[in-house]
Amino acid sequence: MENDLFSASRLFFCAADIYMLYRFFSTMFKKKRTSKVTIVLTITFTILMFLENSLGLSWLNLMTVPIIYYVYVILMFRVSLTNAVAYTIIFYAIFACGKEVSFEILYRLLTNILPFYVPPWFTSGGIYFLLVEYFVGFMFLVYIEKYTRKLEISDNDSFAWYLLIVPIFSLIISVNFIYLDFPKERYMQIFMCVGAFLLFFTNAAIYIVLEKYKDVLNKVKIAELSLVKQDMENEHFQKILKINERYQCYMHDINSYFNSFRLLALNGDNEKIINIIDELKGNIKKETEIVIYNGNPVLNAILSERVIKAKEVSVELSIFVEKFLKIDFISDADLISMMGNLIDNAIEAAEKCNKGNRLVDVKLFMGTNYFLVLHIENSYSIMALKEGNRLLSTKSDPKHHGLGIGIVNSLAEKYGGSLNLEERENKFITTLTISCFS
CATH class of the missing domain: 3.30.565.10 (Histidine kinase-like ATPase, C-terminal domain)
Structure with a gap:
């Protein structure tokens, strides 16, 4: 059986993994690199993934791939370190581990049911089955993007940790599925395959539901703050109307004051005029401070x-x-x-x-x-x-x-x-x- 770990086709699939990771994060977070730097980083991490995959060690993939994803995300996007951890695990649980485990069990089932042999993924014959797997994964990503693009996700949100509950448990279950012996009973094989795919789709569904729930909570909070602000503005507006009303009262009486000043001036009672002006000035200053x-x-x-x-x-x-x-x-x-x-x-x-x-x-x-x-x-x-x-x-x-x-x-x-x-x-x-x- 010809081993095809170190080949152009494997490089293509590693590039597909990095591209899907980029698509997943770009719908939620802003990039912090220029187009040229983005291309250089993407090529670099694709090669890094390719070299790591070429070793053919599943346990090593399980440990190092999430780290490679995480470093790529930190370098590429404006996202906090904690949010990068949370959403990298979510992506890995759905589009890396979850997808691969589901199709691996499906291929085992097909090998037992159908008259032809499904070759392992690391051989030249297995490449064609990987194309189907990656096509389904990519279409699923596009479907999820329709929801995540509409969400307002904070760059640093503690709620993201709650999104990890299901992915972490599904990762544990998926790893057990891979290392468990495939059952001999046909109904158990079908049950195991259906369970793996349900776990794969449930991860994405729960992720979308929780993200939408978080988005609703954020919008409710913003609406509440806006109402508080509006109440403050209304109270402030009423205060200004009150000051303006007093101001208009003084302006309305100004003619009366002038007529009084004229009569007092004709009678030579300047001291009385000064007293009235001082009293009026003091009242205006005390009540409204109007200028x-x-x-x-x-x-x-x-x-x-x-x-x-x-x-x-x-x-x-x-x-x-x-x-x-x-x-x-x-x-x-x-x-x-x-x-x-x-x-x-x-x-x-x-x-x-x-x-x-x-x-x-x-x-x-x-x-x-x-x-x-x-x-x-x-x-x-x-x-x-x-x-x-x-x-x-x-x-x-x-x-x-x-x-x-x-x-x-x-x-x-x-x-x-x-x-x-x-x-x-x-x-x-x-x-x-x-x-x-x-």
Whole structure:
């Protein structure tokens, strides 16, 4: 019997194994290599698999193939070490060990039932049967991809460990199937073959079900956080409406005050005028802290509330608002979300600095006739966490607080603009640009 372990056909099947591994992970995780490096790594690991397989030792395959898979995944994809372990074992249980064991038992059954001989996989004659095995495995992978592509899988998710319960047990059972003597009774042979294939398909089915369950849990969690955020925005909106209502009351009475000032001035009662102005100024400052930055009352209320907040935490907040801003095209709720979130973040970052260095500078102006620009510079003491080019929250509950920047990003896109966050020397710079003709 001619041994065909060291041949071009075996190299082809090793390449197929690496390619299927690549396909499995690429539907869930982002690549971190260029196309050229990807090709080089894939060829390298294919040759490594080929050399290892050429030894023809099953026990060695069982130990070293998962390690080869794992190293390839770590080098190729943006995935945590623990997630790489979990999903490599899942892949190995389904598309390597599970597939091979199922077809090995099927070939044993066919050898006993049919009048022709099914040659071993490591011989030239066995290559044709391997083609069937790999074709079925590849089509099964394509079927699974339809589900995994729709899932939002975290790069580092502890839930992945729960997915290993069935694959690990199936690996143990599959190994026992291989090393057990094939039963002599025909019904037991069929039972063993059916059991192996059921184990193969059940692994994939349970994996899909658990992944979809995890995906649903993630979406529910995001929805809950969004509702919390929405409640916070609604509460904030009501507060601003209240401030705006007070502001409008003062503006409504301004004519009455002017008429009173005129009569008092004609009578020469200047001291009385001063007393009324001082009292009025004190009431306005005490109740609303209103400063008229712009003709838009909601924008005035947003900025006035931040002035109060900044004073409470000893942050020096300076605000410049250019005259004749084009801002009426932004809805009140969106204005609160964008301006409020970004200025709040700046104040909270500055608050963590030493006293005397708690600075926030806010500028709102027209970049051109077509773009509205919110430019914020603030001091900070804690370096921002980064994931690639994306800045992460440094707050104690980043998953909750991180929604703010995400909302602003979405709204910036809604209005045909962009949000840019930048660290420069001792300042954190936020620039929100919005198209006036979105």
